[in-house]
Each structure stands twice: as structure tokens, then as C-alpha cells.
Amino acid sequence: MKPAWRSGNQIRLLINGDAFFPRVFDAIRQAKRSVVLETFILFYDNIGRELHAVLQATAARGVSVEVMVDAYGSPDLEGEFINTLTAAGVRFVLYDPGPRLLGVRTNVFRRLHRKIVTVDDEVAFVGGINYSAEHMIDYGPEAKQDYSVEVRGPVVDDIVAYTREAIGSQQKVSHWWSRHGRIRPDRPLPGEAQALFVWRDNDQHRDDIERHYLQMLREAKRQVIIANAYFFPGYRLLKEMRNAARRGVRVKLIVQGEPDMPIVKVGAELLYTWLVNAGVEIYEYIRRPLHAKIALQDSHWVTVGSSNLDPLSLSLNLEANLIFHDRAFNQQLTDHLTTLLKADCRRVDASDLPRRNLWQLSKNVVVFHFLRHFPAIAGWLPAHTPRLAEVDPPVQPELETQDRIDVDNGGVKP
Template sequence: MKMEWRDGNRLRLLANGEQYFPRVFEAIRRSKETVLLETFILFEDQVGKQLHAVLLEAAQRGVKVEMMLDGYGSNDLSDEFISTLTAAGVRFLYYDPRPLVLGMRTNIFRRLHRKTVVCDGVIAFVGGINFSSEHNSSYGPEAKQDYAVEVRGPIVDDITRYVRQAISSQQVPRRWWGGRSHRPAHNATPGEAQVLFVWRDNDEHRDDIEQHYITMLREAKQEVIIANAYFFPGYHLLREMRSAAQRGVTVKLIVQGEPDMPIVKVGAELLYNYLVGGGVEIYEYIRRPLHAKIAVQDTQWSTVGSSNLDPLSLSLNLEANLMIHDRAFNQVLRNELNRLLAEECQRVEESQLPKQNWWQLSKSVVVFHFLRHFPAIAGWLPAHTPKLAQVPPPVQPEMETQDRVDPKERVKP
């Protein structure tokens, strides 16, 4: 499937669960033919139960519902939660479900990290928000700050084809290294309401999202603002951020100041001296955990999606972003980023940085070499080929001839 810029789309930025979940649930309620859904995390909490209810109702009225969940991120769903959906005709798949070993999950690499929903091939949602109550501000201090895009128009056809192909595939690509590396799809005639659907896989599109960020930084003339939850990108992207700042572009980076995982901040802080020393402004989001994967450049380019700028997203996980060329949407997203900067972020001043002694310098050298070579290293981790596993509907009582089996164990490769 070829990536192409599509004209004539309508876009809406959705912030957090308060804006995202009602729009998605309403789109599912209005669906007449198909619902396609992919997500990394679906928890059996208040939000998960609401999603379950609207999907079940859609299936019962004859809508073809197909959903694929990551076997690592969504492995705790109950048998009843799943079987009521499959009994109603929902096609329910796990991406790479694997058994626990000593009570621990083993499929920690190459996750299905996309978050996409498509209804009737007419409306689509792409972003970083999982189906979990922790994306609602009412969740408390640990609620995540995140974004998605609702889109209508020609780009929905591309999203539909891609998700349907992903869900229908019996196997995922086997190549972890080698193959072709694609240049970013060039926008020959930039205009308004243009959208490109970009994905990262482990086959021919291994670095497409990263390359779009690199190209964006090279072409920036005035300002770039990047907000990214798990920031530990490759050497080339770091270098382009510094290069843009040194030629006069205002480059602002928003990272987690109150991370959901402490190691996230430790990793990002190793890069502070290199970036701030090169003129990049770094801000820590301190209100609550940041989960965003968004950016704007100048007055027209922007992106929203599932891809972090870290080794997992850039070299291992299955991701999807929308690249957007639209002045109005750029302004909406820029306003939101500037609000975060003004109200909920704290700038990292040069005086706060650790002194560059031999120990700090040694760590930086190791980090940069690791970042530069990680894509090649990732080709060796791990060797197994992830597969899709469909959960069949429960056996009807009158046909039952044996004890009931755990639906997660009765899967088809």
C-alpha cells in the first residue's frame, strides 16, 4: 500500500479522554456497516466497559465489528468480557499473545502500539489515547495528557484499507532488518486540509515516521514545537534538532517532568546537555504524566499519532501517525502547545544542567553510540515472529461436549 498525501479533509483535535471517548463512542453508535479498531491498551474499567457496550450494541444490530488488541498491553481482559463480544459476532484478535513465564509477560518487544478507529469508512480517529480511564482527568494526579485527531475525507479510505489489511492478515512481516527504507512521501503541491497516513512496521516502512520528523526539522524556517512522552530518539534526529536551532529556528521540546515511569526522565536527562548546548529549549510538563506524541512546524505542518520518539516506537513497535498540512489545524495544535508551555511546563535552564565532568561525558558518549546503532541492534531482538490470534465465539450450550476452555487458549494462528 502506497502512502500518498490526500486533499480535502476535515480535522478535529481531541484532547484527553473527555473529548476523545464521547466522539468515538458516538461514531460507533452511528455506524451502519463496519467498525475497525486497533489499540495497545484496553482495560476492563469504566471506559473499557463503555466501549464494550457500544461495540456489543453495534454487533447486535448487524454492524461488522473487527478489533485487534496488543497481547502485551491488553492481556488482562476477562473471559466474559471477550466471549460476550465474540458471541455477538465481533471478530476479536490479539496481536502476539504469549504465555506468562513465572507470572511475567514475555512479549515486551514489537508491540501493536497503534490507536486507530474507523467507522463505515467515513470517519477515523488516530492518536495516542488508549481505552482506559487513566486518560480522563477525573482519574486523578496520574491521569495522562494526550491527543488524537478525528478526520473525515479522502484520507479515511487509506486508513480503512490499512487497518483492514492489518486485521485480515494471518501473519505479520517476518523481516526485522534489511529491505527497503522509504523516503518520506513528498507533498508536491502543499495546500490546506492535506493529510498523509504514515505507519511504522518491521518490513518496508521501518523508519518512515522518524524520517518525516527529520525532514520537518531540516525544512523548518521559524519554529518547531515537539511534545513527546518518551523521548530518547536516534542520533540523526537529535542532530537535526540542534542544527535547526543553530540556524535560527526556535526549537522547543516538551518532555515528561512527572513521568509515569522514572526511567523515562533519567533517559531524557542524559540528552539535556547536548540539546540545550545546541540552542534547543527544553520544557518539562509538570502537571501530570505526559503521554502526547505531537508536533508543529512553522504555520502549516503538524503531526499527531501513536509514535513516541524512543527506541521502542522508532525501531520495534507498530505505529501510526497523521502528517497534516493545514494552517487552521496547525494553529489549533500550536495554541494547545503554547498553553501547555505557559501554564503547565517548567523550562530547563542551562544553569540547572549537570556539569560536564568526565563521568557525564562518558555516559553521553555511550548513549549517543547506542542511539546511533540501535536500529541495527533491534534487528536481533527478539527472533520470534509475532502472529495474530483470533478468539473464537464461545461454544453454544447445546453443542458443548467438553469443559469450557479459556478463550485466550483457544486461538487460531
């Protein structure tokens, strides 16, 4: 399957679980033919329980429902949770489960990190939001700031075909053009609702998402805004950010100021001096943990997806992003991020940068050599063929008729 630009799509930005979950759950409830859902994390909390109820009821109506969950990211799903789904007709697949070593999960590399839902081959959701209560604002100070998109139109065919191949589905794709009778151009034109579905795998599409980021930075003329939760990218991307800033593009980078994992901020801070000295504006989001994986360029380019700009996402995990060429959507996200920058971010200035000394220089040398060579290093890590473990429905006990009971008891009811 080869990625291609598709024209004539409708896009809806979904900010946080408060906007995302109602749209996804409602789409699944209204499904008539099929639902395919992939996610990294599915927790057994109030969000997970609501998703469970929606999937179970939809499958019970005879709709084809297929779910694939990463076994590392969702390690504690109870047997009853899965069994009640499979008993209702849900096809439930665990991505690459592995045994624990002394109670510790060891299969950390090359995870299924995508978050995709498709319904009836007509609507798709792609982004970074997992199925857990921590994506809801009322979760409190630890609630994650995150994004997804709902899309309708020709690009949905590509998403459906990809997810069904990934999950090993036997369902056939009902092509958009056969349903609506339109021919789809394959060249993007700024200002139109053009969409491109891109993914990262460990086969023929190892660096597709990164290449689109690099191209975007090279072609930027006025501004670039990148909001990314786990920012520790490869050397090439850092270099293109610096090059863009040096030729006059206003490059703004939003990273975590209140990280969910402290090591995340430590890694990003090692890059601050190198970027700030080249003119890149760095902002720390300080309201709560940032889980975003979004970016925009100038007046038309936007990407939303699951891919962080860190070694795991860029070199190991399975990821998926949507890229759009659409002025209205670009403006909507620009307005949102501009408000976010003013209200909830702190700009990193020269006084925040570490003092230049031998220790700092040594750390920077190690970091940049690591970033320069990480794709090659990643190739040494385990690259086994991942196993998809489909969960069989629970065995139903044979139900005896009352006549059989009566016979076995000599005609006397117990």
C-alpha cells in the same frame, strides 16, 4: 500499500479522553456498516466497560465489528469480557499473544502500539489515547495528557485499507471517491487540508515516521514544537534538532516532568546538555504525566499519532501517525501548546544541567553510541512473524424444544 498525500480532509483535534471517548463511542453507536478498532491497551475499568457495551450493541445490530488488541498491552482481559463480545458477533483478535514465564510477560518487543478506529469507511480516529480511565482528567494527578484526531475525507480510505489488511479482514473498502465523485490530488499544498497516513512496521516501512520528522526539521524556517512522552530518539533526529536550532529555528521540546515511569525522565535528562547548548528549548510538563506524540512546524505542518521518539517506537513497535498540511489546524495546535508551555511547563535552564565531569562525559559517550547504533542493534532482537489469535465465539448449548423434553419424560413435565 504506498502512503500518499490526500487533499480535502476535515480534521478535529481531540485533547484527552474527555474529548476523545465521547466522539469515538458516538461514532460506533451510529455505525451502519462497519467498525474496525486497534489499540495497545484496553483495561477493564469504566472506560473499557463502556467501550464493551457500545461494541456489543453495535455488533448485535448486524454491523461488522472487528477489534484487535495487543496481547502484551492488554494482558488481563477476562474471558467473559471477550466472550460476550464474540457471542454478539464481534471479531476479536489478540495481537501476538505469548506465554508468561513465572507470571511475567516476556514478549515485550515488536508490539502493536497503534491506536486507530474507523467507522463506515467515512471517519477515522488516530492518536495516542488508549482505552483506560487514566486518560480522563477526573482520574486525578496521574491522569495522562494526550491527543488524537478525528478525520473525514479521502485519507480515511488509506487508513481503512491498512487496518483491514493488518487485521485480516474480509470486508471490502468503500472508496471515498466512489461515494463522493471527487478526484484526489497527491501533492500537498500548505494551507489546504492535506493529510498523509504513515506507519512503522518491521518490513518495508521501518523508518517512515522518523524520516518525516527528519524532513520536517531540515525544512523548518521559523519554529518547531515537539511534545513527546518518551523522548530518547535516534542520533539522526537529535542532530537535526541541533542543526535547526543553530540556523535560527526556534526549537521547543516538551517532555515529561512528572513521568509515569521514572526511567523515562532519566533517559531524557541525559540528552539535555547536548540539546540546550545548541539552542534547543526544553520544557518539562509538570501538571501530570505527559503521553503526547505530537509535533508542529512553522505554519502548516502537524503530526499526531501513536509513535514516541524512543527506541521502541522508532525501531520495534507497530505505529501509525497522521501528518497534516493545514494552516488552521497548525494554528489551533500552536495556540494550545503555547498555553500549555506558559501554564503547565517548567523550562530547563543552564542551572538544571548536570555538571561537566568525567562521569557525566562517560555516560554521554555511552548514550550517544547507543543512539547512533540502535537501529542495527534492534535488528538483532527477535523478529518472528507475529501471530494473530482470533478468539472464537463461545459454544452455545443446543436448546431443546419443550416437545423434546416432554417426550423424554414420557409426556410428563418435570
